[in-house]
Amino acid sequence: MNAPFNLRxxxxxxxxxxxxxxxxxxxxxxxxxxxxxxxxxxxxxxxxFLKTGEKKTFLKTYLPKNNGHQRISDEKFExxxxxxxxxxxxxxxxxxxxxxxxxxxxxxxDYQFTFEGKSKIFAVPNVFDKSNGIxxxxxxxxEFIQSNHNRIVKKAKxxxxxxxxxxxxxxxxxxxxxxxxxxxxxxxxxxxxxxxQNRASCNGxxxxxxxxxxxxxxxxxxxxxIILEEANKRTSHAWAExxxxxTWVPFDALNGHFAYLPSNYLELYAGDxxxxxxxxxxxLDYIYEISKxxxxxxxxxxxxxxxxxxxxxxxxxxxxxxISIEALLLLLMxxxxxxxxxxxxxxxxxxxxxxxxxxxxxxxxxxxGFLTGILLFIFLILFxxxxxxxxxxxxxxxxxxxxxxxxxxVLVMTLGSFIGSLTEVTWLTALTFFxxxxxxxxxxxxxxxxxxxxxxxxxxxxxxxxxxxxxCYFMLSSQWLSSILILFPEILLVVIVLSMLLGKYxxxxxxxxxxxRPLLNLKTV
Numbered sequence: 001m002n003a004p005f006n007l008r009x010x011x012x013x014x015x016x017x018x019x020x021x022x023x024x025x026x027x028x029x030x031x032x033x034x035x036x037x038x039x040x041x042x043x044x045x046x047x048x049f050l051k052t053g054e055k056k057t058f059l060k061t062y063l064p065k066n067n068g069h070q071r072i073s074d075e076k077f078e079x080x081x082x083x084x085x086x087x088x089x090x091x092x093x094x095x096x097x098x099x100x101x102x103x104x105x106x107x108x109x110d111y112q113f114t115f116e117g118k119s120k121i122f123a124v125p126n127v128f129d130k131s132n133g134i135x136x137x138x139x140x141x142x143e144f145i146q147s148n149h150n151r152i153v154k155k156a157k158x159x160x161x162x163x164x165x166x167x168x169x170x171x172x173x174x175x176x177x178x179x180x181x182x183x184x185x186x187x188x189x190x191x192x193x194x195x196x197q198n199r200a201s202c203n204g205x206x207x208x209x210x211x212x213x214x215x216x217x218x219x220x221x222x223x224x225x226i227i228l229e230e231a232n233k234r235t236s237h238a239w240a241e242x243x244x245x246x247t248w249v250p251f252d253a254l255n256g257h258f259a260y261l262p263s264n265y266l267e268l269y270a271g272d273x274x275x276x277x278x279x280x281x282x283x284l285d286y287i288y289e290i291s292k293x294x295x296x297x298x299x300x301x302x303x304x305x306x307x308x309x310x311x312x313x314x315x316x317x318x319x320x321x322x323i324s325i326e327a328l329l330l331l332l333m334x335x336x337x338x339x340x341x342x343x344x345x346x347x348x349x350x351x352x353x354x355x356x357x358x359x360x361x362x363x364x365x366x367x368x369g370f371l372t373g374i375l376l377f378i379f380l381i382l383f384x385x386x387x388x389x390x391x392x393x394x395x396x397x398x399x400x401x402x403x404x405x406x407x408x409x410v411l412v413m414t415l416g417s418f419i420g421s422l423t424e425v426t427w428l429t430a431l432t433f434f435x436x437x438x439x440x441x442x443x444x445x446x447x448x449x450x451x452x453x454x455x456x457x458x459x460x461x462x463x464x465x466x467x468x469x470x471x472c473y474f475m476l477s478s479q480w481l482s483s484i485l486i487l488f489p490e491i492l493l494v495v496i497v498l499s500m501l502l503g504k505y506x507x508x509x510x511x512x513x514x515x516x517r518p519l520l521n522l523k524t525v
Contacts (some may be wrong), residue, residue, distance in 0.1 A: 012498060016495050021490045028515045029487075034300035036071050038116035040264040041295035042228045043074075044288065046111040051104065051283040052105050058099040059109060059284075060223070060277040063087065063270040065094050069261055070128075083109075093269040115228060115266055116295065122259040126165040129327040138219035144272060145207050145222075147214035151195050156215040168467040170242065170251075173212040177205050177253040191193050202238045205253040207272065209240040219243035223250065224275060225268040230292045235425055237265070283301045294318050294325070297483050306487065307387070314486045330483040334359055335495045337472045342502055349509030352465040353445045357438075359466075362472035364438040370473055376438060376464065381462060382445040384409050385434075 048059060066071045077085060082102040088095045098109055141147040159176055164170040181199045189197075189204030191211035200208065206222050213220035220242045227237045239252035248270075250261040268275065278284055296306055314332075317323045338358030344350045352358050365373035384405045396404075449458035475481065485491060508516075 005373055007210055007500065009496050014497050015439065017392050018490050018493050022488060027463055027490065029306070030325055032299045032301050032523070036116060036300070037297055038071065038295055039118045039120060039297070040116070040228070041293040042112055042115045042266075042294055043116075043291045044115055044226075044228065044266065045290075046109075047287045047289060048083060048109040049107075049285045050109075050278070052102050052107050053279050053282045054103050056101050057279045057282060058097060058100060058281075061093050061111075061273055062116065062223075062273070063094045063096045063111075064113065064266060064268055067267065069117060069120050069265075070267060071116045072113050073116070074112070076112045077108050080107075080109075083107075091271070093271070093273075105485065117228075117263040117265065119263040120137060120250070122232070122244075122247065122262040124167050124170065124244060124259045125251065128166050128168045128245045135219035138221050138243065139214050139217070141211070141214065142272060144188065145211045145213040146190065146192050149192050149213070150210075151192050152211050152215050152435065155195065156212045159212065160216055164327075165464060169259070169435055170213070170218070173209060173216070174251055174253060177209045177212070180205060180208075180253075182254055202252075202254040206238045206240045209251060209253050213240070214240050221248075221270055222272045223248075223267060223270055224273060225266045226288060226290075227262075228264040228266050228290050228292075230290065232287050232289050234287060236268075239265075241270070297479055309434055318486070329482050329488065330363055332489065332492065333363075333476050333482065335492055336481075336485070337362065339495050339502070340471055341468050341473060343469065346502060346505060347507075349511030350464045351461045351467055352468045353461065357442060357445065357466040358465055358470050359476075360438045361469045362476050365469070365473050366477060370470075374469075377442070378462075378466070378467075379441055380409055380413065381443055381446050382459075383412065384447055401469060405444055405447060406440055409440065413439075428501065433493075 002184070037442055046061065048061075050057070050059065066072055077096075079085075081169050083098055083100045086097045086099055087227060096111060100107070102306075123202075139147075141149075146152055155176075156173070159172045160169045180194065183199040183201060183204075184457055185199070185201045185204060189200050191204075191208040194200040194204040194208040210222060211218040220240055222238055223235060223241045224238050225254065226233075226235075237254075239257070241248040241250050241253070243249075250257050251258060274284065276284075299306065302312075314328060318328060320326050338355050341352060341358050345352060345355070353361075361377065365377075367373075368376060387405055387408055394401075446458060446462060449461055452458075453461070
């Protein structure tokens with residue numbers, strides 16, 4: 001009699017505890033709700049080291065601006081005696097200018113800011129307006145973008161002759177430039193030189209792509225910036241932009257980004273410019289210090305700032321390198337994924353390889369990519385199942401036979417990775433240590449099912465497991481869900497409540513409803 005009452009009491013108590021904890025956290029955090037939804041966050045520091053000349057010395061560099069792709073905040077620069085700093089608008093770009101009258105002096109200049117970025121994917125229609133007259137200057141040739149040179153004219157005509165629409169023309173010239181071998185060429189490379197040498201760095205490829213686009217009547221320009229990563233670097237980056245229906249669409253021919261701008265691309269200037277300019281004949285060195293910050297997607301704060309406000313947040317564990325973000329997400333997502341699989345098993349009626357193995361397989365797919373991982377998973381699991389059958393005729397015991405099958409699977413994966421590294425086929429090298437372990441466990445489970453239930457029924461369980469894996473994958477790939485769990489780990493208590501409710505479910509499974517539907521529809525005469 002008291003069991004239902006006790007269950008309700010436990011459930012209400014847990015939910016009340018969760019609500020109190022959430023309210024206590026949400027009150028201070030609600031003031032920092034952010035609608036920019038950045039995917040990545042970096043702290044960037046320009047560091048310049050120079051010896052001033054005998055007269056007035058200046059240093060100029062481009063500074064970032066806010067736009068739909070990036071947000072810049074916390075700009076800091078050290079005020080120094082004898083130095084003057086100004087921001088100057090140059091067209092659509094922003095320059096920072098430092099100058100001093102101090103002579104023959106060793107100096108350092110620092111400029112720091114926080115970058116938040118989100119990726120941008122652009123739709124390229126089949127047909128669009130080439131130019132509306134406003135961007136006439138982006139159709140003219142320049143010293144390094146020789147869009148009217150006979151070599152450029154010939155190549156543009158060759159690449160566009162089989163195109164049926166505007167998009168195919170852009171795709172054709174992009175694919176051509178993308179396939180040109182990349183080389184870390186330090187010297188300035190113009191568009192025609194790239195055709196002559198058939199190799200180029202980012203600036204040469206971008207100039208050639210812009211020259212070909214302009215020759216075909218598409219307004220195009222160079223865009224410059226820095227690819228941000230956890231490193232100290234000296235290299236900047238350049239890509240192209242083509243004006244399509246009143247929008248500047250990015251094309252990075254070096255890295256193969258077609259109408260796509262990654263979240264870690266820092267945009268600094270538009271035009272065929274040099275990032276740094278300074279007084280001639282002075283000693284100058286520089287470095288870009290880049291530090292990745294843990295970004296909370298829906299807050300305008302980093303992990304360290306969140307930890308100072310919310311003492312029970314787990315972001316501090318990540319910020320202080322106590323546990324990696326990947327390991328923490330695996331721990332937090334495992335109960336959520338287990339609940340989802342339990343629902344699919346107990347309510348929907350799917351047969352799976354256990355409860356938590358589909359969740360682990362989904363985590364493995366986060367490293368390999370969904371489609372690539374699914375295909376590799378099916379191939380390797382079926383491979384183990386098929387090659388284990390001939391060993392049945394040898395009279396071997398099950399365990400040694402399973403070791404042989406798994407050893408052959410590991411050899412196949414190793415061979416695939418080796419071939420992938422030689423041929424530069426990236427999907428063949430997608431299997432790292434963690435996915436390999438998960439696939440091995442799955443193969444063992446599949447082999448056991450073949451012995452117990454037969455190959456046909458085991459295969460059915462395999463594909464139902466893949467259905468559960470797909471649901472888990474799309475849930476685990478949600479950046480919002482992972483961030484919320486790290487910020488509010490007490491939500492896992494709700495998993496306990498839902499599991500209690502699920503444990504009381506005694507109705508028919510959905511698959512049984514479909515299976516027995518003819519019987520359920522019988523009418524009593």
